[in-house]
Amino acid sequence: xxxKILIVDDEPNIVISLEFLMKKEGFIVAIAVDGxxxxxxxxxxxxxxxxxxxxxxxKSGYEVCQAIRxxxxxxxxxxxxxxxxxxxSEVAKGLALGADAYVTKPFATKDLVAQVKSLLA
Amino acid sequence: MNAKLRFAVAxxxxxxxxxxxFILTGTLxxxxxxEAERAALADLLxxxxxxxxxxxxxxxxxxxxxxxxxxxxxxxxxLGMSEKMRLMLGANRNFRVAAEGPPEVRELAxxxxxxxxxxxxxxTDVETQIDHAKASVEExxxxxxxxxxxxxxxxxxxxxxxxxxxxxNRARLQFKALAQGPTSMSGGALIGLGRSIFAILERAQITxxxxxxQQRLKRGSSEPTANFITSTRSGQLLxxxxxxxIAPSVDPNAAENPISGYVLTVENIxxxxxxxxxxxxxxxxxxxxxxSALGNIRAxxxxxxxxxxxxxxxxxxxxxxxxxxxxxxxRRLESTMNEFADSLKTRWPLEDVLGVDIIAAATSRVTSQxxxxxxxxxxDPALWIRADSFSLIQAITFLASRLQDHYDIRELRFRLxxxxxxxxxxxxxxGTPMSSETxxxxxYESMTVGSDTTPMTLRDVIERHGGEVWLQRETAVHRLYxxxxxxxxxxxxMQHDEQVGHMRGESRPExxxxxxFAAHDAASSGIDLDRKLSDxxxxxxxxxxxxxxxSQGDEIIQVGAVRVVNGRLLRQEVFDxxxxxxxxxxxxxxxxxxxxxxxxxGQPTIDVVLPAFHEFCAETVLVAHNAAFDMRFFQMxxxxxxxxxxxxxxxxxxxxxxxxPNQESHKLESIAERLGVNVIGRHTAxxxxxxxxxxxxxxxxxxxxxxxxxxxxxxxxxxxxxxxRVKY
Numbered sequence: 143x144x145x146k147i148l149i150v151d152d153e154p155n156i157v158i159s160l161e162f163l164m165k166k167e168g169f170i171v172a173i174a175v176d177g178x179x180x181x182x183x184x185x186x187x188x189x190x191x192x193x194x195x196x197x198x199x200x201k202s203g204y205e206v207c208q209a210i211r212x213x214x215x216x217x218x219x220x221x222x223x224x225x226x227x228x229x230x231s232e233v234a235k236g237l238a239l240g241a242d243a244y245v246t247k248p249f250a251t252k253d254l255v256a257q258v259k260s261l262l263a
Numbered sequence: 264m265n266a267k268l269r270f271a272v273a274x275x276x277x278x279x280x281x282x283x284x285f286i287l288t289g290t291l292x293x294x295x296x297x298e299a300e301r302a303a304l305a306d307l308l309x310x311x312x313x314x315x316x317x318x319x320x321x322x323x324x325x326x327x328x329x330x331x332x333x334x335x336x337x338x339x340x341x342l343g344m345s346e347k348m349r350l351m352l353g354a355n356r357n358f359r360v361a362a363e364g365p366p367e368v369r370e371l372a373x374x375x376x377x378x379x380x381x382x383x384x385x386x387t388d389v390e391t392q393i394d395h396a397k398a399s400v401e402e403x404x405x406x407x408x409x410x411x412x413x414x415x416x417x418x419x420x421x422x423x424x425x426x427x428x429x430x431x432n433r434a435r436l437q438f439k440a441l442a443q444g445p446t447s448m449s450g451g452a453l454i455g456l457g458r459s460i461f462a463i464l465e466r467a468q469i470t471x472x473x474x475x476x477q478q479r480l481k482r483g484s485s486e487p488t489a490n491f492i493t494s495t496r497s498g499q500l501l502x503x504x505x506x507x508x509i510a511p512s513v514d515p516n517a518a519e520n521p522i523s524g525y526v527l528t529v530e531n532i533x534x535x536x537x538x539x540x541x542x543x544x545x546x547x548x549x550x551x552x553x554x555s556a557l558g559n560i561r562a563x564x565x566x567x568x569x570x571x572x573x574x575x576x577x578x579x580x581x582x583x584x585x586x587x588x589x590x591x592x593x594r595r596l597e598s599t600m601n602e603f604a605d606s607l608k609t610r611w612p613l614e615d616v617l618g619v620d621i622i623a624a625a626t627s628r629v630t631s632q633x634x635x636x637x638x639x640x641x642x643d644p645a646l647w648i649r650a651d652s653f654s655l656i657q658a659i660t661f662l663a664s665r666l667q668d669h670y671d672i673r674e675l676r677f678r679l680x681x682x683x684x685x686x687x688x689x690x691x692x693x694g695t696p697m698s699s700e701t702x703x704x705x706x707y708e709s710m711t712v713g714s715d716t717t718p719m720t721l722r723d724v725i726e727r728h729g730g731e732v733w734l735q736r737e738t739a740v741h742r743l744y745x746x747x748x749x750x751x752x753x754x755x756x757m758q759h760d761e762q763v764g765h766m767r768g769e770s771r772p773e774x775x776x777x778x779x780f781a782a783h784d785a786a787s788s789g790i791d792l793d794r795k796l797s798d799x800x801x802x803x804x805x806x807x808x809x810x811x812x813x814s815q816g817d818e819i820i821q822v823g824a825v826r827v828v829n830g831r832l833l834r835q836e837v838f839d840x841x842x843x844x845x846x847x848x849x850x851x852x853x854x855x856x857x858x859x860x861x862x863x864x865g866q867p868t869i870d871v872v873l874p875a876f877h878e879f880c881a882e883t884v885l886v887a888h889n890a891a892f893d894m895r896f897f898q899m900x901x902x903x904x905x906x907x908x909x910x911x912x913x914x915x916x917x918x919x920x921x922x923x924p925n926q927e928s929h930k931l932e933s934i935a936e937r938l939g940v941n942v943i944g945r946h947t948a949x950x951x952x953x954x955x956x957x958x959x960x961x962x963x964x965x966x967x968x969x970x971x972x973x974x975x976x977x978x979x980x981x982x983x984x985x986x987x988r989v990k991y
Contacts (some may be wrong), residue, residue: 153555155584159562162577166570197555204733208699226555231685231731231748238746239733247558251565 145262146170148189150180150206151224152198156247160193163251167259177201181209189219191262196225196236204239211240220261224249266342270334277326281319336364343925344372351379353968354961355939356386417529420508425460425469428524437501437529438463455836457800457828459882460527464493464503467627471620472505473525480507480522492532492614492652502532502614532614545599547729552595556588563588615752618646618679618686625659626677632713633664635675640691642679648686649752650728658724661710662690662745670695678744686751691737691744702734702745790884790910792975796963799974801827801913802838802880803956805948806893807856809844813896818844820863821856822876823949825956826883830963832956838879839949841866856946870904873897877906884974888931888955890914911974915959917981922965924984934958 147169149160157173164171172187174180177200184192192210196203203223210216220243223236228246236244243257289308296304340363350358359376362369411418417434421427438454460469472489479487489505510523563584567573573581619642626637666672670692678689706722725732731748790799804824810817824838841858843866853859887893890912901907919929926937935942935954938961942954966972971980 153559155559155588156555156562158580158584159559159566162566162570162581163562202703205699205703226551226558228550228554229729229731230683231729231750234682234685234748235731235733238735247554248561249558251562251569 144168144170145190146172146187147258148172148174148180148183148187148192150174150177150183150192150198150203151195152176153195156195156224159251163255164193164258167255169258177203177206180206184210184216184219191220191222191258193258194221194223194241196223196227196232204235207236207241208239222254222257222261266334266338269338270331273330273334274327277330278323281323281326285315285319336368339925340364340368341371344368344375346923346925348375349965349968350937351375353964355937356383357939358937417527419454419460419527419529420524421460421527422524423473423522425466427454427456427458427460429456430454434529437531455826455828456833457826464527465624465627467623468493468620469505471623473507473522475617475620476505476507476525477522490614490616491620492616502530504528548599549596552599553592556592556595559588560585614650614652615647616650616652617644618642618648618688619644621648621650621652621655621659622677622679622688624652625656628656628660629663629675632660633667635663635667636673638674638676640676640678640689642677643681646679646681646686647752648688649750651724654719654724654727655747655749657710657712657719658721658747659688659690660712661721662705664712665705666690666692669701670697681751684751686749688747688749689744690747691742693740693742696736696743697734699734702732706732790882790974792911792978793973795972796966796974796977797830800883801886801956801959802883803827803832803886803952803959804838804876804880804893805887805951805955806896807858807946807948808896809846809852810849811892813899816846817896818842818846819869819872819896820844820848820858821948822872823947823952824876824879825949825952827886827956827960830960832953832960834953837949837952838876840872840876842872843868869900873900873904874906877908880908880910883910885910885912886915886955886959887912888915888951888958890916911978913959913974913977914981915955915962917984918959918962918966918977920984921971921977921980922962922969931955931958938962 147164149157149164149171150173151157151160152175157175161171161173172183172189174183175198177198180192180194180198181201183189192206194203194206201209203225207221207223210219210221221241222243222245223241224245224247225232225236226247233244233246242261245254245257293301293304344360347358347360351360359379360372362372362376411429411431414431414433417437418429418431419427419434420429435454454463468491472491475489476487479489487507491503491505493501493503504527506526506528507522508524508526510521563581567578567581622639622642626639629635630637663675666675672692672694674692676689676691678687678691680687680689706725707720709720710724721732725747728749730750731746733746734743735746736743802824803826804822806819806823807821808817808819819842821841822838823840826833826836841863843863845868848858848860848863885908891914894908894912897908915931915934916929919926919934923929923937926933931951931954932942934940935958938958940954940957940961943950966977966980969980971977
């Protein structure tokens with residue numbers, strides 16, 4: 143059974159690449175363009191892994207991450223944060239709030255795919 | 264026995280001498296005589312008695328007047344003369360006794376004058392030698408003073424009580440910027456010899472810096488200095504560096520010498536950091552903005568390369584992404600450069616500070632402003648943070664006040680740790696859980712604590728530090744904490760072990776030889792009545808008024824004051840202010856004080872000047888000539904202005920009566936003349952304050968001759984003469 147991945151990002155220009163990459167690896171992909179939509183999709187789509195952008199309208203990636211982590215039923219859901227903010231303190235914040243990995247833009251597509259695969263293995 | 268009593272006894276004795284022998288002889292004759300002889304004697308004497316009594320009375324009157332004359336010339340004359348001789352001993356060396364009275368007294372006066380002459384010649388000789396020695400010391404002091412005034416940094420030297428012993432002009436200017444409101448009219452009154460540095464800098468900051476220095480000295484550090492940053496309300500930033508003044512060694516075997524004071528160098532760093540701050544800002548905007556676009560391009564390009572068999576439609580969309588993002592990157596670069604030009608609203612610079620210093624400052628702020636208990640958990644004492652301490656402490660206080668208001672917390676704990684280049688400052692509390700969303704809303708509100716408002720938000724402060732903040736739970740112990748992530752600074756202290764010991768004694772610059780470091784302050788700032796007059800700080804003042812009747816609407820039109828510290832009149836530390844009385848001046852007063860309508864119009868009014876003057880006089884004893892008069896004017900205003908002059912007041916008029924009870928005039932001019940004080944610039948408030956101050960300094964020595972040493976002694980003695988005068 144193939145894994146389900148939710149891509150959360152408000153920028154279509156990165157969503158197109160992420161969607162293409164994940165589909166190519168054989169994952170089932172859903173897309174959300176803001177924080178509120180992301181939480182709805184988490185409930186409806188029940189993803190195994192969420193690729194989560196930090197800077198988004200309505201709810202930030204940090205908030206979405208914390209919301210996911212506060213639900214014990216979603217303990218197994220992996221969260222990979224993707225962000226243009228590369229400061230060490232932001233990485234620390236993401237990990238402290240429960241992200242499983244934190245990927246800084248720009249990233250190598252190969253590395254991202256490897257990261258996702260290893261988390262779902 | 265005083266002179267008057269002795270005079271009375273002498274008169275009685277004279278009376279007895281003149282009548283006694285006659286009465287005695289008469290009584291004896293009468294007792295010895297027979298009956299017939301007695302009758303004959305009575306017949307002979309009785310008709311002549313009135314004549315005898317008259318003659319005796321006349322003789323008595325002549326006797327008394329001779330006695331009185333003798334008394335006046337020999338007893339009172341000599342008393343007055345000895346008062347004047349004492350003047351020659353102390354206050355006025357050039358005074359000479361006038362040769363008056365009977366020849367013997369005149370001869371005595373001449374002998375005394377000759378003695379004084381001889382003494383003067385000897386003294387002059389000794390003084391010449393002392394002056395010679397002093398001159399070389401003075402030259403060194405002047406060299407130091409010149410050096411200090413050339414420095415672009417403010418220098419302030421304090422003893423351990425925080426009393427200022429020395430400052431340069433630059434320090435005066437820098438701290439003047441800190442002065443608020445009407446204090447500036449007194450020309451940087453906040454800084455002054457003998458004043459407390461705690462009026463300018465926070466006590467906790469200084470204490471903490473001193474503790475740090477002590478610790479470093481114990482560790483044998485070669486740089487036992489401490490740094491801190493303080494900000495003015497006008498937004499200027501001052502960086503202060505504290506270096507200890509080591510007391511000269513008494514015991515050569517002592518492991519370390521005690522600190523007797525400290526030198527503060529103060530520098531305005533606001534401008535220095537503006538440019539660096541702007542560069543930081545641009546760099547940050549460029550990197551953050553570019554990451555996203557570059558990320559999109561890279562993902563698209565790598566996907567294209569990895570998928571050579573992609574359908575044309577898809578490929579077109581990827582190409583479009585690349586073109587689109589490249590364009591947006593150009594736009595971003597353009598707008599960043601434009602913003603850079605516009606963004607002259609400089610942010611606060613970052614400084615290297617000890618993390619525990621920030622916590623100490625935040626603790627004092629939170630406890631004083633919010634009355635919230637603070638406890639400390641594990642804190643790394645050696646952790647240096649690169650921070651803007653001012654805004655950071657504001658942020659911490661803001662968070663604490665929000666917690667107090669919304670979650671009713673009773674206690675807040677601080678914890679400080681680090682991981683690599685990140686320092687973690689945690690604000691921990693237990694009780695009601697809160698949600699992260701609440702913190703998100705707080706992050707974007709402008710920070711207000713009580714009446715303190717700043718346009719900055721918590722987010723701004725965090726961004727400025729390149730830091731982060733989040734809410735975390737310690738579920739096991741039911742506690743929550745805000746974690747503030749801040750950048751760790753490279754430890755600024757260099758350890759050079761071979762230089763240790765350099766600080767100890769031998770390299771001590773010579774200008775520390777001012778004998779000023781004796782810390783004799785009582786713990787409190789109150790005035791100790793049992794301190795010696797020579798050790799106290801005084802504000803000698805005078806006022807000019809529209810008239811003599813404060814209760815009938817007369818008003819103050821000028822206040823002048825000068826400080827006396829350590830037996831010196833500090834002519835540069837003065838208060839000199841005209842006051843608009845808001846009533847017309849009386850024409851008859853103008854020739855006396857020389858102040859005209861034009862001069863007072865537009866000047867501040869008494870409700871501004873009196874509080875400023877009150878601040879100038881804080882913690883000092885007030886001195887004035889005929890002080891009761893000036894104090895009445897102040898008292899008329901005390902209730903309406905809410906300033907109370909509660910400190911002790913000494914009156915040079917009453918003190919003069921204590922010192923010279925036999926002199927007729929206690930006017931300021933007469934006293935000045937008696938004590939050899941030059942009178943210049945009289946009848947301006949400041950001019951009179953100068954004269955009063957000089958007179959007062961001379962009086963301290965004369966009072967000591969009378970056994971009056973402490974403030975309490977002087978107040979008691981003045982009160983006694985006051986009552987004595989009231990009785991007359």
